[in-house]
Amino acid sequence: MESTKLKHFHGGLHLDYHKDISNKNSITACKPQSRYVIPVQQHIGAAGEVIVEKGQRVLKGQMLATTKKLISAPVHSPVSGTIVEIGKHAVPHHSGMEADCIIIENDFQDEWIERNPVAENYHQMNSHELRNIIRNAGIVGLGGAVFPTAIKQTEININTLILNGVECEPYITCDDKLMQERAREVLAGADIIGHIIKARECIIAIEDNKPEAITAIQLAIDEDSTGFFRIQIVPTLYPSGSEKQLIKIITGKEVPRNGLPADIDVLCQNVGTAYAIYQAVFKDEPLISRIVTFTGSGIQHAQNLEVPIGTYISDCIEQCGGYSKDAYCLIMGGPMMGYSINTDRLPIVKASNCLLVSNSEEIFPANTEAHMPCIRCARCVEVCPSKLLPQQLYWYASASNFERAAEYHLFDCIECGCCSYVCPSQIPLVQYYRSAKSEIWALEADRKKADAARLRHEARERRLLLQKQEREERLRKKREALNKKKGKIEENEMDAKKAAITEALARVKKKKETQNIKPKNTDNLTSEQERLIKEIDQRRQTIKKITDD
Amino acid sequence: MLFKKASAPFMNAQASVHSIMYQVLYALIPGTLAAIYFFGWGVLIHLSIAISVCLLSEALSLKLRARPIAASLKDGSALITACLLALALPPLAPWWLTVIASIFAIVIAKQLYGGLGFNIFNPAMVGYIVVMISFPREMTFWTAPLGVVDNWLSFGDTLSIIFNGSLSGQSSVDSVTMATPMDTLKTQIGLEYDIESTRNHEVYGALFSDISGTGWQWINILFLLSGIWMIKQKVIDWRIPVSFLLSLLLISNFFAVSDYASYPSSLFHLFSGGTMLCAFFIATDPVSACTTPKGRWIYGAGIGALAYTIRTWGGYPDGIAFAVVLMNMAVPLLDYYTQPKTYGKTEIE
Numbered sequence A: 001m002e003s004t005k006l007k008h009f010h011g012g013l014h015l016d017y018h019k020d021i022s023n024k025n026s027i028t029a030c031k032p033q034s035r036y037v038i039p040v041q042q043h044i045g046a047a048g049e050v051i052v053e054k055g056q057r058v059l060k061g062q063m064l065a066t067t068k069k070l071i072s073a074p075v076h077s078p079v080s081g082t083i084v085e086i087g088k089h090a091v092p093h094h095s096g097m098e099a100d101c102i103i104i105e106n107d108f109q110d111e112w113i114e115r116n117p118v119a120e121n122y123h124q125m126n127s128h129e130l131r132n133i134i135r136n137a138g139i140v141g142l143g144g145a146v147f148p149t150a151i152k153q154t155e156i157n158i159n160t161l162i163l164n165g166v167e168c169e170p171y172i173t174c175d176d177k178l179m180q181e182r183a184r185e186v187l188a189g190a191d192i193i194g195h196i197i198k199a200r201e202c203i204i205a206i207e208d209n210k211p212e213a214i215t216a217i218q219l220a221i222d223e224d225s226t227g228f229f230r231i232q233i234v235p236t237l238y239p240s241g242s243e244k245q246l247i248k249i250i251t252g253k254e255v256p257r258n259g260l261p262a263d264i265d266v267l268c269q270n271v272g273t274a275y276a277i278y279q280a281v282f283k284d285e286p287l288i289s290r291i292v293t294f295t296g297s298g299i300q301h302a303q304n305l306e307v308p309i310g311t312y313i314s315d316c317i318e319q320c321g322g323y324s325k326d327a328y329c330l331i332m333g334g335p336m337m338g339y340s341i342n343t344d345r346l347p348i349v350k351a352s353n354c355l356l357v358s359n360s361e362e363i364f365p366a367n368t369e370a371h372m373p374c375i376r377c378a379r380c381v382e383v384c385p386s387k388l389l390p391q392q393l394y395w396y397a398s399a400s401n402f403e404r405a406a407e408y409h410l411f412d413c414i415e416c417g418c419c420s421y422v423c424p425s426q427i428p429l430v431q432y433y434r435s436a437k438s439e440i441w442a443l444e445a446d447r448k449k450a451d452a453a454r455l456r457h458e459a460r461e462r463r464l465l466l467q468k469q470e471r472e473e474r475l476r477k478k479r480e481a482l483n484k485k486k487g488k489i490e491e492n493e494m495d496a497k498k499a500a501i502t503e504a505l506a507r508v509k510k511k512k513e514t515q516n517i518k519p520k521n522t523d524n525l526t527s528e529q530e531r532l533i534k535e536i537d538q539r540r541q542t543i544k545k546i547t548d549d
Numbered sequence B: 001m002l003f004k005k006a007s008a009p010f011m012n013a014q015a016s017v018h019s020i021m022y023q024v025l026y027a028l029i030p031g032t033l034a035a036i037y038f039f040g041w042g043v044l045i046h047l048s049i050a051i052s053v054c055l056l057s058e059a060l061s062l063k064l065r066a067r068p069i070a071a072s073l074k075d076g077s078a079l080i081t082a083c084l085l086a087l088a089l090p091p092l093a094p095w096w097l098t099v100i101a102s103i104f105a106i107v108i109a110k111q112l113y114g115g116l117g118f119n120i121f122n123p124a125m126v127g128y129i130v131v132m133i134s135f136p137r138e139m140t141f142w143t144a145p146l147g148v149v150d151n152w153l154s155f156g157d158t159l160s161i162i163f164n165g166s167l168s169g170q171s172s173v174d175s176v177t178m179a180t181p182m183d184t185l186k187t188q189i190g191l192e193y194d195i196e197s198t199r200n201h202e203v204y205g206a207l208f209s210d211i212s213g214t215g216w217q218w219i220n221i222l223f224l225l226s227g228i229w230m231i232k233q234k235v236i237d238w239r240i241p242v243s244f245l246l247s248l249l250l251i252s253n254f255f256a257v258s259d260y261a262s263y264p265s266s267l268f269h270l271f272s273g274g275t276m277l278c279a280f281f282i283a284t285d286p287v288s289a290c291t292t293p294k295g296r297w298i299y300g301a302g303i304g305a306l307a308y309t310i311r312t313w314g315g316y317p318d319g320i321a322f323a324v325v326l327m328n329m330a331v332p333l334l335d336y337y338t339q340p341k342t343y344g345k346t347e348i349e
Helices: A119-124 A127-136 A174-181 A183-197 A211-223 A243-251 A271-283 A313-319 A379-383 A390-398 A402-407 A418-422 A429-515 A527-548 B017-039 B041-064 B069-074 B077-088 B095-113 B123-134 B155-164 B181-190 B195-199 B216-232 B239-258 B266-270 B275-282 B293-313 B320-337
Strands: A035-039 A063-066 A081-090 A098-106 A160-165 A201-207 A229-234 A266-270 A289-295 A303-308 A327-332 A339-341 A354-359
Touching (some): A035 A081, A160 A174, A160 A271, A174 A183, A174 A211, A183 A201, A183 A266, A183 A271, A201 A243, A229 A243, A243 A266, A266 A271, A271 A289, A303 A313, A379 A390, A402 A429, B017 B275, B041 B095, B041 B155, B069 B077, B123 B320, B216 B275, B239 B266, B239 B275, B239 B293, B275 B293
Parallel strands (some): A160 A201
Antiparallel strands (some): A035 A098, A081 A098, A289 A303, A327 A339
16 A cells, blocks of 8 residues: 555544444345436536437436536436326425426336447547547536536546545445445446546545445455556545545645646546446446435434435335434435435435434534624634635625625635534534525626626617618718709709800890891981971970979 | 424534633633732622623623623623633722723623624723723732732721722721832832842842742743643634744843843743733633734734833833734734635645
């Protein structure tokens, strides 16, 4: 067992682990049930579109919903049977919400779709082809984040593959049991990932409170001759299993803010995910079942079951001998980061790693109604693995000063619950952060919407203005053109008139000049007539003189 | 079957404000007993006055603010304020001095700011400063400790001084009061005596012990031991006491080495007056102290430097209260500028 000097992340907690409640028996298959509820979306990313119909018969492993969208994962039928309903059904979620589900009636034929496993041939396949197999198998991160695995493996030439078998949350033992019982398969899965991302080494990280898993993995490594694998025992400290914290422990490096592990040459995958990849490549089995820990004092026989996705929690609990008398709280996930559900008529989904049934004494129910004021003792600062100032975050989150909360790196909070755990005032800090985050997201969405509306409005204004300007311009041009034309016409008309007048004048002049016309009635007058005229003229003159005077 | 809904995390260290406060109170016991042993009935009488007035003003303020009374009274914070005040005030001071200080501490410095968790200043220190500025003469009513005198002042005489301002006989209060070693040293150095001659002085010499002052040395040692216990119990953060004591040690050492005759030794400073009480019980009050690790270093060191400055060159016998309140003012600024680098922000080597 090689050992390198390990680094520490800030803070963390030593907890009571209660792992021995559930890790004594070997993994048992969950008995077939008559009905399965498959939520269409069980991953982070886009929901798939349902590609089957009500009444249709489906085979085990048949794809039920998928989409071409990049960040997504299909879901498959865990059994052969008939689709009896496609519609809303309650799913595990802290809000207790309903979501689109496909409900299948089991025909107990256990009839598989045709499978063509590539098995050892994967060595000859390229990364792209292998990623497609992983994507089509609906594999998502089984450590709890359920991020589509194929997307996570798009970067190649990553130096170190870290296989996360830390399982730092109390009570949960599903990864522990998986490593104990299926170590070779886990390593085979890791080898496929290593092949995809062309990793140079694979470090399997296991907390030192799992000696049996360590032995099993070490045995499997010893059988392997490639020298690709190395086990790394990490000291038990919550939350060592968190991706960022684990990377810090092993490599000493921190994943940059807003960055990915690939930025520091690391890829981290859960052991369960590696096993699912093994199943997909070696058996052509999509992700239709997972190992789930059923534990806590509220359950009769705590154990790990291999449960088909879509099985009702109540059916599993029944197989575990039912509830004990003082079952009090039903928690999906671990006691630090899980969430409580108020009914067991919910399906097991890809994210379900643990079902913790507690009695009233075992579990501390955070008292949200009345807590003491924060006394700024900074115990939260001491334990925060993200090196935040939780009491400042609480101060701003509770005062709805979201801008300041974001400034204090609210979004670096991994919601591990360490701060709430140590708080002497019993302030449900994580709850404050969660609601502040969703408030900020809502505000952001509103802001984006408002921005979009504003941009739309501005664009419309601009368009209208442009149209108006264009119209005016057009009109102006038209008018100008018209005016020009009109001006020309007038000019022409004037010219013509002038010409006509001058012409006429010239003609008259010419006529006058050429003819020297005299009034015709005075021509050829007799002397008598001339005298008379003279006399008349004289009289007129006199009269005129008289009247003028 | 419907299950109980709750929110994560579902595990809890089960720590409580109540248990923190009571551990602080328990840690106060040895030093307080020593103070009673050395200074007699006066300490006990002022302790009971401070406790009753503090609790009463807390209850009244809460009633006026329409807040739950019982829960807040039980948290123990008012009790701590009362004890700190009683330990800081002179044992022969008139009763109203403690009453005024207590009311100011609880009503003005704590409840008017919003109660526990919201006060910017250390309540006990605010109360102390108010009476220190307003009634400087009464603030010198210390008595000679056991070891300088052979017996406690009788219970009756103590009561008479505290409540009537006079002894049963005709003699004045001044005949039984005595300045503290620190005050004495300051006055004597002011009168151009050196430390050596003050220590050998026929009247004042008895006030001084090997380390610091008769009685004071033991009170401080006991507070130091309780403080170490509290750090071990994780009741208080170690950074503030360590940085405070270190800063006081280094600064006082610098001056003592430069002029041994007129600057008392580091040991004297560390084990005199309110040093240890401040280091582990006053400066460590989480509400009014810095919250960031780096901020706490600066905060503690700042108190040390200010306390030394006021002790040495200021007009008051001890500078702790002013130093603490001055640093309280700097807390928001310190907290803002000493934010730790979050995960993913640290430069990678």
